[in-house]
Amino acid sequence: MIASSRQSAARAANLRRILRVASGNALETSVAVLRASGNAYYAVRKCALTRTGQAVGGTTMTPRLSAQCDIDLITIIDRAAKG
Numbered sequence: 746m747i748a749s750s751r752q753s754a755a756r757a758a759n760l761r762r763i764l765r766v767a768s769g770n771a772l773e774t775s776v777a778v779l780r781a782s783g784n785a786y787y788a789v790r791k792c793a794l795t796r797t798g799q800a801v802g803g804t805t806m807t808p809r810l811s812a813q814c815d816i817d818l819i820t821i822i823d824r825a826a827k828g
């Protein structure tokens with residue numbers, strides 16, 4: 746727990762995720778989807794991108810990037826709403 750009061754409490758956790766994406770735009774979209782979920786606030790600390798070297802194949806794009814991201818997950822619990 747990082748902060749607490751009579752009405753609310755905040756909790757934080759650090760997540761490490763490895764994502765395989767076709768482009769940088771796909772990575773931004775993935776983070777935006779997390780943030781839009783409304784369950785918590787997601788703060789991206791860092792993302793290290795590497796090229797996988799895989800070629801685009803067939804009618805779909807093969808993931809060409811690997812992103813290792815450190816993300817802080819922050820949730821606020823409204824104690825007044827619970828009771």
